[in-house]
Amino acid sequence: MRLSxxxxxxxxxxxxxxxxxxxxxxxxxxxxxxxxxxxxxLEQLFALLRAKQLVRGVRGPGGGYYLGRPADEISxxxxxxxxxxxxxxxxxxxxxxxxxxxxxxxxxxxNELSERIYRFLTDISLADMVExxxxxxxxxxxxxxxVEPPRKASGRAA
Amino acid sequence: MRLSxxxxxxxxxxxxxxxxxxxxxxxxxxxxxxxxxxxxxLEQLFALLRAKQLVRGVRGPGGGYYLGRPADEISxxxxxxxxxxxxxxxxxxxxxxxxxxxxxxxxxxxNELSERIYRFLTDISLADMVExxxxxxxxxxxxxxxVEPPRKASGRAA
DNA sequence: TCAAATACCAAGTAAAGCACTCGGTATTTA
DNA sequence: TAAATACCGAGTGCTTTACTTGGTATTTGA
Numbered sequence: 001m002r003l004s005x006x007x008x009x010x011x012x013x014x015x016x017x018x019x020x021x022x023x024x025x026x027x028x029x030x031x032x033x034x035x036x037x038x039x040x041x042l043e044q045l046f047a048l049l050r051a052k053q054l055v056r057g058v059r060g061p062g063g064g065y066y067l068g069r070p071a072d073e074i075s076x077x078x079x080x081x082x083x084x085x086x087x088x089x090x091x092x093x094x095x096x097x098x099x100x101x102x103x104x105x106x107x108x109x110x111n112e113l114s115e116r117i118y119r120f121l122t123d124i125s126l127a128d129m130v131e132x133x134x135x136x137x138x139x140x141x142x143x144x145x146x147v148e149p150p151r152k153a154s155g156r157a158a
Numbered sequence: 159m160r161l162s163x164x165x166x167x168x169x170x171x172x173x174x175x176x177x178x179x180x181x182x183x184x185x186x187x188x189x190x191x192x193x194x195x196x197x198x199x200l201e202q203l204f205a206l207l208r209a210k211q212l213v214r215g216v217r218g219p220g221g222g223y224y225l226g227r228p229a230d231e232i233s234x235x236x237x238x239x240x241x242x243x244x245x246x247x248x249x250x251x252x253x254x255x256x257x258x259x260x261x262x263x264x265x266x267x268x269n270e271l272s273e274r275i276y277r278f279l280t281d282i283s284l285a286d287m288v289e290x291x292x293x294x295x296x297x298x299x300x301x302x303x304x305v306e307p308p309r310k311a312s313g314r315a316a
Numbered sequence: 317t318c319a320a321a322t323a324c325c326a327a328g329t330a331a332a333g334c335a336c337t338c339g340g341t342a343t344t345t346a
Numbered sequence: 347t348a349a350a351t352a353c354c355g356a357g358t359g360c361t362t363t364a365c366t367t368g369g370t371a372t373t374t375g376a
Contacts (some may be wrong), residue, residue: 002163003275006363012268027322039366043324061321062372073321076271109287110170115232116160120278129267185351201353208353213355218344251324259341 007080009037014079017055018071018126045083052082066103072127077118145146165238167195170204172237174285175213176229181220203241210240230285235276237284 013031020026028046033037047063049055054067067074171189178184186204190197204223207213211226225232 004363008268008272009364012265015267025322029322040366041364044364047324057323058373059321059323059371062374063322065323065371106290107170109173109290110166112168112290113282113287114166116282117275117278120275124271124274129271132267132270162334167335183351187351198337199335202335205353215352216344217342217350217352220345221343221351223352 004084006045007084009035009042009068010049010079010083011076013042013045014054014067014074014126015129017065017067018130021066022038022064023060024062027064044144048083049079052078054078054082067126070127071130072125074126075122076124076126076129080121094135128148160201161238162242164203165242167193168201168207168241169234169298171200171203172207172212172225172232173283173287175223175225176288179222179224182185182220185222186304188222206236207225208242212236212240226283230283232284234282234284235279240248240281242308248250 012035016031016034017026028039028042032042046055046057050057050068053064054074056068057063057065170193172193174189175184186197188198190200204213208215208226212232213223214226215221215223238314
């Protein structure tokens with residue numbers, strides 16, 4: 001997997017759609033201005049999103065983009081996969097026969113980790129994020145009840 | 159943040175240390191052979207890990223690397239941050255004053271998401287992964303009791 | 317009917333990062 | 347003293363990122 005600024009651009013742009021497409025489609029020019037990224041680059045990202053049917057374009061003046069399906073049916077993982085391409089995780093995962101068994105041990109561990117990350121991102125929908133923001137606006141900065149620290153491990157590295 | 163093969167190399171290498179450094183230090187030549195990545199590239203990764211004191215090198219014949227601290231005090235986030243550099247998440251996070259407030263809305267949402275991902279990775283230590291693997295070896299492929307699907311959002315994209 | 321606004325498309329580009337090579341130096345063990 | 351290791355820096359080909367340029371297709375509305 002890859003989780004970088006490209007995915008961030010896509011996610012924030014999709015959030016924009018989720019927040020504003022009630023009063024008509026949102027133009028890329030709008031998003032470009034708001035987020036400060038190039039229009040053509042956005043077009044390229046949206047071409048990828050459209051290919052996965054995460055957005056729907058409307059041409060002509062007054063046109064723009066809508067979400068391709070309801071916001072609660074689009075996960076963060078969907079978006080990131082669409083633009084970043086979900087690259088292979090391990091070199092030997094499944095198919096390739098690992099010689100010494102040793103090698104596959106750490107690989108299977110990493111495999112499990114990435115599976116957990118994937119599931120984590122799959123379980124967060126655009127609707128979740130919008131809703132969460134609205135809740136916060138009303139109730140005022142409620143603390144993190146969704147992720148409670150389950151166990152040990154160190155703090156942020158220097 | 160960035161979550162790619164470079165981070166994977168570092169994590170699997172650290173897992174190797176966690177698993178094998180009881181009988182002496184682990185050499186990079188070993189890891190290089192096992193994981194099939196270049197020795198010099200490993201050296202560069204370990205230079206970064208060493209800078210963050212996640213590993214400790216021992217020179218001379220019979221030398222190699224130990225973990226810099228106990229495995230339960232090293233999180234996956236620590237490792238990935240060390241090699242991948244935790245790049246800025248939002249352009250305006252905190253310091254830069256966002257003009258219309260609009261822009262900062264999606265930014266704060268993304269900010270929260272990335273914070274959750276970070277916490278998620280922080281909460282998994284090397285010891286957790288090793289322990290989990292041992293448990294699985296003994297008890298035989300126990301299912302995912304650590305991550306239960308909390309709510310909606312769609313499945314894996316085509 | 318025509319100009320403007322939008323989506324859509326393809327090619328190219330500079331800079332950065334990735335994974336690697338090469339050629340060393342420093343330190344420790346046997 | 348030779349070998350094995352960590353440690354170090356410069357350079358290289360490739361891919362990706364973020365962007366630019368220059369279009370075409372479609373729809374609105376004046």
